[in-house]
Amino acid sequence: MTAKSVVATLRDRLPFLRWSVIRFAVGGPTFARTGQVGDGREEAAREYVLANSIAGEPLSVLAAYDRFARTRSVLVNVGDEKGLILDAAVSRAAPSLALELGGYCGYSAIRIGRALAPGARLVSVEFSADNAGIARTLIAHAGLAEQVTVVVGTIGDGGVTVKRLADEHGFGTGALDFVFLDHDKKAYLPDLETILDAGWLHPGSLAVADNVRIPGAPDYLRYMRESEGKSWRTVEYDTHVEYQSLLKDLVLESEYLG
Numbered sequence: 665m666t667a668k669s670v671v672a673t674l675r676d677r678l679p680f681l682r683w684s685v686i687r688f689a690v691g692g693p694t695f696a697r698t699g700q701v702g703d704g705r706e707e708a709a710r711e712y713v714l715a716n717s718i719a720g721e722p723l724s725v726l727a728a729y730d731r732f733a734r735t736r737s738v739l740v741n742v743g744d745e746k747g748l749i750l751d752a753a754v755s756r757a758a759p760s761l762a763l764e765l766g767g768y769c770g771y772s773a774i775r776i777g778r779a780l781a782p783g784a785r786l787v788s789v790e791f792s793a794d795n796a797g798i799a800r801t802l803i804a805h806a807g808l809a810e811q812v813t814v815v816v817g818t819i820g821d822g823g824v825t826v827k828r829l830a831d832e833h834g835f836g837t838g839a840l841d842f843v844f845l846d847h848d849k850k851a852y853l854p855d856l857e858t859i860l861d862a863g864w865l866h867p868g869s870l871a872v873a874d875n876v877r878i879p880g881a882p883d884y885l886r887y888m889r890e891s892e893g894k895s896w897r898t899v900e901y902d903t904h905v906e907y908q909s910l911l912k913d914l915v916l917e918s919e920y921l922g
């Protein structure tokens with residue numbers, strides 16, 4: 665084993681030895697309020713990815729993003745391990761219209777966007793204007809600006825963003841094929857209920873939820889388990905929190921049955 669691979673293994677297995685992980689834990693309340701850790705890592709990630717990836721090549725952009733998160737500062741991207749679960753779900757849904765809740769700095773939007781068929785679209789809803797700006801820059805850098813739109817807002821804002829999605833982005837009855845929930849964990853269930861009330865889903869639409877174990881979305885998990893075989897059919901994927909292999913996480917992929 666080389667010294668480099670020993671460092672990589674330690675970083676992966678013992679994430680709490682990393683300063684950026686400790687700093688993230690300290691910055692938890694700031695992150696909850698602003699959507700950023702508070703030490704400038706999101707802007708640093710943008711600069712790193714722009715300087716170290718090939719324009720118009722989404723895979724190169726994602727690889728640079730993953731490298732930054734593993735070797736510089738950890739980011740709350742869905743990451744490369746859970747990203748494979750997301751990729752497979754997008755491929756199963758083959759969406760014409762997809763929605764992401766919680767865009768952060770564009771990593772998962774690029775992951776979803778690169779898998780879309782020609783003419784298909786992803787709308788990513790992100791409540792931080794600063795994160796949305798970084799996401800737009802990197803989505804354009806990846807060559808996906810036509811397919812992926814970032815909307816600053818939240819589904820829980822009393823109807824403003826829902827109306828915008830309907831009026832400006834083609835969200836209507838049965839139009840939504842795929843939803844990725846990766847925002848405020850307490851908002852997963854109420855926001856899904858708002859989407860259901862709007863009538864946007866159709867039988868066969870998929871909802872994928874990240875971080876169901878850590879930080880945890882217990883209400884959403886209970887709802888999906890109670891709805892099993894009635895209005896939803898769910899596969900639970902045991903996986904790990906992004907960019908390390910110590911902490912376990914759970915991703916749910918749920919098919920709407922109508």
Ligand SMILES: C[S@@+](CC[C@H](N)C(=O)[O-])C[C@H]1O[C@@H](n2cnc3c(N)ncnc32)[C@H](O)[C@@H]1O
Nearest residue numbers: 699741742766768771772790791818846847848
């Ligand atoms: C875990 S990160 C998303 C990571 C991203 N999906 C990725 O994998 O690249 C959560 C994001 O959700 C945003 N957020 C938090 N609450 C939100 C809400 N109610 N609506 C929309 N965005 C929200 C935060 O600002 C943050 O950028």
